[in-house]
Amino acid sequence: MDIKRVEEVPANAVEVDGASGVQIQWLVGAEDRPEHFYMRLFILQPGGHTPQHDHRWEHEVFVLEGEGTVVTTDGEQRIGRSSVIHVRPGETHQFCNSGDRPLKFLCLVPVAAEY
Amino acid sequence: MDIKRVEEVPANAVEVDGASGVQIQWLVGAEDRPEHFYMRLFILQPGGHTPQHDHRWEHEVFVLEGEGTVVTTDGEQRIGRSSVIHVRPGETHQFCNSGDRPLKFLCLVPVAAEY
Numbered sequence: 001m002d003i004k005r006v007e008e009v010p011a012n013a014v015e016v017d018g019a020s021g022v023q024i025q026w027l028v029g030a031e032d033r034p035e036h037f038y039m040r041l042f043i044l045q046p047g048g049h050t051p052q053h054d055h056r057w058e059h060e061v062f063v064l065e066g067e068g069t070v071v072t073t074d075g076e077q078r079i080g081r082s083s084v085i086h087v088r089p090g091e092t093h094q095f096c097n098s099g100d101r102p103l104k105f106l107c108l109v110p111v112a113a114e115y
Numbered sequence: 116m117d118i119k120r121v122e123e124v125p126a127n128a129v130e131v132d133g134a135s136g137v138q139i140q141w142l143v144g145a146e147d148r149p150e151h152f153y154m155r156l157f158i159l160q161p162g163g164h165t166p167q168h169d170h171r172w173e174h175e176v177f178v179l180e181g182e183g184t185v186v187t188t189d190g191e192q193r194i195g196r197s198s199v200i201h202v203r204p205g206e207t208h209q210f211c212n213s214g215d216r217p218l219k220f221l222c223l224v225p226v227a228a229e230y
Contacts, residue, residue: 001187001206006197027199028175034201036225037152039175060143060154062221064179072116082121084142086149091116106177108223110151 002032011043014050021048021097027106037108044068044097044104052094057113059087061095066103069096079105117147126158129165136163136212142221152223159183159212159219167209172228174202176210181218184211194220 006025014022021044028039042050044066052071063083069076070085071094079085079095087093097103121140129137136159143154157165159181167186178198184191185200186209194200194210202208212218 001185001203001208002199002201003185003192003194004199006199009199027177028201032201034175035173035204037175037223039177039199039223058150060149060152060223062142062154062177070116070118077118079118084117084119084121084124084154086117086143086147088116089150093116106221108152108154108175 002028006041009041014042016051018051018053019049021045022050034111037110038113040107040109042095042105042107043102044095045102046097046100048103049096050094052092054090054092055113056089057110058089059085059093060108061085061087062106064104064106066097066101067099068103069098070094071096117143121156124156129157131166133166133168133209134164136160137165149226152225153228155222155224157210157220157222158217159210160217161212161215163218164211165209167207169205169207170228171204172225173204174200174208175223176200176202177221179219179221181212181216182214183218184213185209186211
């Protein structure tokens with residue numbers, strides 16, 4: 001069993017096209033050799049956003065702190081602390097921080113996702 | 116895409132042997148038809164605990180609020196807000212609330228787990 005605290009995990013800038021003001025912490029990542037899914041924590045600075053994109057793997061998201069929006073094919077929806085978002089395979093999505101403090105959320109993906 | 120708030124999801128008592136003072140919310144459950152994993156939120160009242168058990172599927176846990184312990188084969192370890200626990204297949208585990216307010220944590224499991 002591995003037990004750690006978020007503070008122990010390095011936060012790295014996300015430098016893919018379309019991302020701005022985004023950091024990622026791999027809370028359960030490849031080094032932990034999970035069988036099924038990875039747990040990441042995203043930190044978006046005010047005004048920051050992830051890329052608007054879609055892919056064939058799902059996301060399960062839980063918002064820990066802050067306020068923001070999710071861009072979907074049906075428009076924007078507001079999210080905040082304790083929002084739960086299930087992004088299904090193929091769905092366009094983008095997370096944006098619309099508040100004045102960091103937006104933090106967990107985002108889990110299957111290990112079969114492509115990076 | 117499904118977007119919900121934790122408050123919208125029913126909390127049900129966990130009535131399996133060895134559980135005491137435990138509620139579960141299925142944030143992403145069978146009705147949501149995820150491909151890979153379910154997201155549950157556990158609420159343990161002060162003094163409450165999950166069963167001490169093991170099984171062949173893994174858990175990924177993130178503590179949202181409260182204080183407690185995890186019983187492992189190597190003894191107890193303290194957990195609290197922002198603790199991350201990866202329980203590997205076959206590892207004995209039990210979550211206990213040792214504080215004076217609810218202990219809340221996310222616990223994700225593969226859809227292939229048996230219930």
